Amino acid sequence: MKNFIAEIKERKLRKWLAIYVSTAVTTIGVVHLLSIRFQFPNYIFDIVFFTLLFGLGTGFIISWYHGKEGKQKIKKLEIVLHAFIIAALGVVLFYRVGSDTKVKGDLEKNIVAVLPFTNFNDNKENEFFADGITDDILTQLSKISDLKVISRTSVMKYKNTDLNISEISQELGAGTILEGSVRTYGDKIRIVGQLIDAKNDVHIWSQTYDRELEDVFKIQSEIAERIAAALQANLLPMEKELIKNKNTDNIEAYTFFLKGKDHYYNYTKEENEKAITFFKKALEVDSNYALALAGLADAYGQKVKKYWESEEWHDSSLVLSKKALRINPNLPEAYKALASSYDGLGETELALANYKKAIELNPNYWSAILNYGQIKMFAGNYDEAFYWIRRAHTLAPDDVMGNLSVSLIYKYLNCDSLAIIWAERALSLEPQHTYALSYIGDVYLNNLQIDKAENYFNKSIAVDSNWIYGWYFGGRLQAVAGNYKKSKERFDKYLKISGSPPEYFYAHTLLALGENDSAASILKQEAEDYLSYFDGEPNFSNFDYIAFAEINAILNKTDLAFKWWNEAIKNSYTDIKRIKVYPYFDNIKSDPRYNNYLKAMHAKVDSFKTIIKDDYQEYAICD
Template sequence: MFTDMVNYSELMQKNEANTLKLLKEQQSIVNNILEEFGGRQIKTIGDGFFSQFNSVLIALDCGIRIQEKLAKFNSTRHVNQRIHLRIGIHLGDVEIMDNDAYGDGVNIASRIEPFADPGGICITEDVYRQVMNKSDLTFRPIGKKNLKNITYSPDVYKVILPWQDRRQKSDPTFPREKERRNQDKSYSDNLNHKTPDDGKKQKTKVITYLAILVMAVVGFVFLMTKKSTSSEKSRSIAVLPFDTITDATGNDHFAQGITEDIISKLSEIRGLRVIARTSVLQYDGTTKSVLDIAGELDVNTILEGSIRREKNRVRVVVQLIDVLTDDHLWTNTYDKELNDIFAVQSDIAQNIASALTAELTDNEISAISESPTINTEAYQYYREGLNHYYSYSFEGYNSAIEQYNKAIQVDPEYALVYAELGNAYGQIFIITQNPKDLEKGLSSINKALSINKNLAEAYKARALLDYAQSNGNASIKNNIRATELKPGYYDAIANVGNTYIELGNLSEALRWQERSYPLNPYSLQADWHRAQVYFMMDESDRGMEYIRIGIQKFNQGFRCRSMLIQHYINSKDFEQAKKGITDLLEVRKNDKSINDLWSIYHYMNGDFQEGIEYADKTPFPTDYSKLYHADMLSRIGKKGQSEQILSEIELRVQKRINAGSDIYRPYYVVAQIYAIKGEKELSMDMLQKAINRGFRGFGDDINFLSWKVNPIFSTFINDSKFIELQREVDIIINREKMEAGITSF
């Protein structure tokens, strides 16, 4: 009785009816194949099957047939209608008592099952020795595994299934099976000459030497509710980083640029799910197989290629692979002048669309065919600018601007560069709040749109500046316009969801996250923002789950760890909060932003002097950080310094309120200013206005302190009006949960 209940339970919570339907389909498929191979199903438990066979070879063949059947089943199904099994096979003693099974055979089979890939099979060394000379399959050793409650660590093998990636079969990093069989032959001979120990058997037990087949459903279903047509189900693609054949300086950046540009062009195609750059760049130089990558990204097709660049000549070799069949849907080799690289990118995108039977509209054909520039020098400055921008740092944004300006000097009509200039200035404005940066950003975006009124990147950049000015609905409008022009534009899709959080529309935020998450599951922000929504919905278990997933993906990432720390602070678990900060310092030793977390930690513990010292060392503090700083200064009697900080914040934030901000943040900031000053009625009035504009109990995604524990409101904690406002927010949260289909409150 074994099964991976983690994801199964999650699926049941999210959509019980759909999960039970899939489970019934799974049982039908598996039972029919078990009967065909003479397997005996001992027991099912939830999503898992426990079966036995009188031959390991038959057990293996049965497992392969099951996975083959499910692979074909999944190939025509939408992602939320697919069934994925992991299978583990072991040879060992089993005791059958009272229609139940016991013994190491059962335990080991269940323990190795999680090491299998989704849709894959793992076997122990005992099974391997029995089948290695009787099967044409390839088996990949994955080493000795420590198994819970098992006294020894068996060698475990992955079965390379017949339809899986050819590169994995020929991977030089592990031996071919004939060689390994020779290596293991002497051991097998010795094993065959051993005399088995009969032992004592109780009459009430039937002890058999069986092959144990344990099948567990694992949940790979995203929270996607948006329906798609049958033709869309198989239209998903990941463009892997192109290999660079030569070692010439700068060629790696050139190849990366080609990869990203192809992704961008494919994102123009409606109905094609294209994995975003962040999630595919991690596979640069990977030894993982195409099948493994496709499984991790949940796509059915992979584009891979190589680039050789010599002076002004470039050779691009590409192949489009159907992951299920390992067929080449399309291949081509381009030998071109460097100036023709833009036409090559367009041709690749159109051929992929044709291979995936996507019907392109005239607008899509035009967008794919269009070259943003014909000047390779300007293009290289643009690519270099993007490389700096992707550092997502103040220094990186400024360096990006330098390169973008060089590109414009070479090609003054390069609309895409003007749009990216707007992005960079927008990011700098968020940090500095300098109106000059805002003006430069708006000017750049207007220039981009004057050149190309249908440039999605320009609308996305304008949305960023709207957001930076606390104009949430305008930001959403411009981001949605960007997605209309470029349906697979991950950044714009994700930003819509994030902005809905600012407007307090959490159910709508989740819907847009469900659309964006499958496009970029390895984004630094994906799990962080998903966790944020669940924490705000008082769904801490789900929030913690995404935080852990995010940390697992990016161990050195700041945001997920920061939110985890602040969650512990909100829960008043200061011991865990302190440990979280210490752990963060271990992986980010020179990150001065951690001073902000130390400051909040000491603030919450009443160590105001210590908190002030860390606040003084925090680079680019947010308004919330400044508020906490001011409150600490006020509490130790430094009223003048506190007033100076509060006045600076209020003057700037009040301008946004006067301009009609529809985002809660400036109102919540001013409510805290009034509270620090002791002006309770004004603070309560601003809290009400903040709630009306989307405040749902937390500062923001960076300073995630709950108002229920915020020391600024400590004197209001028993005030009837404050309690009434909290109840109002609780009612809104419950409504949002119902609209999102979450009923666990």
């Protein structure tokens, strides 16, 4: 040991290594600072870092073999050791840097992310105006079918971010980034825009617009056209016309509209009411402002869809949407609002037709695309739904409901592990999202993981003690667990909050508790309601059929239960695990037809999987 220490001193190893480490640390620091300042690609820093790291080994070898005074010959072992270190460095750079550049290389230039424009006004109360300009430019670009434009939902989180362009582009999967700034002063406006190729961090196009404030609409159209030209995107005549179309000449009305949108996007009941107020103010200034009419219609629809208010608001939404379309027949926002109202009123075909029209006018209208896919999904058209829902997710990768929709379709295809992965991804985006918490609990319940399901029920109720769906899920959860007393308590809470009449799942719990008369009364009413419902317009979901099958199974009407179960299978009801786990079919499980029907459901699922595997090979699907 003493000889080894003496050798180290004689060869001056500590001196050489100290000099090397000091120089390397300084070099890494300088490169890091330059990378931040000039937004160098990540792989440049990685190359420098790993080269210097492995260079420590070569420095040790050189000082060991050549640290003594006098000349030393180069030995074969020295060459072998250097070669080994260089080879190891090459492998690390290949997998570390190579994969990094490959990700960037795979980014398509026609996938565009419009980052929130910076508000350069001293008055921060005008932040909504910069956000509105960002949103409008994004919307204009979305109308170009040759481009894929990342949604507002996904880009707004990068407001005031410390991430560089390279990191943002990789997170969003966008090959091109548009960033800029807005400043208003008096009746003047300055908008600066710059388009960046995310693969090499090079500016493709930049422009500063100093104009009158009333020219803001022309500026937005010009920016969209310049970007299309810079990316060599094919701009169809109809798209050019749509981009140049402005819905108002009145800046005051436009400002009120932007304030309305700013509140709308906060997605709470209170903020939705503020949005309605500002949309109305915009219409007071310009009664023919079609976009404000569409915004008001959409906000009215949200009162029902998100905030559980009276369905009469759908009627108001229909009136306003149709008025907006009379003023501007090519307004995608109006078609989307109209479709949403038709969907809420059960007019599925009209909803699909209007969503399709909205998508034709704005091929990147991710929320319309998602809603269209959801209707297809709930109708049992899982192959079509899979395409539309995954397309929406590409445009809005950070939307909670978009991720949950991907999870739900995997659940219907009996891909439970993928369903859980996507549900967890949705929850990571918004950990306090009540529906996400209840939904993932439902997925675990389908797999009889009672403790995990109960955990997510508790989390959802902790966030909102009046969460209607949470109590409904909690009641079903305890029924599956066989704890009918607790099931009744939770169903009672659900019925009290929702004001809904009791349904068959509640009746089943009452039967288990020996409250036969009350249960019989509920089941009799349910059976009459469903028969009346099926005698009406043929516009039902596949769950309606399975629900009526379960009612008949509880009533021990075995043949009718199988009849309606068969109808559910014909209409692509595929939730096999729910059939097995829930107690509503317990009375018919001993019938030989039970297993045959399960086999028919498996065959239906397999047929959808085959189509998806053939048509959408880029997406994962379970066996």
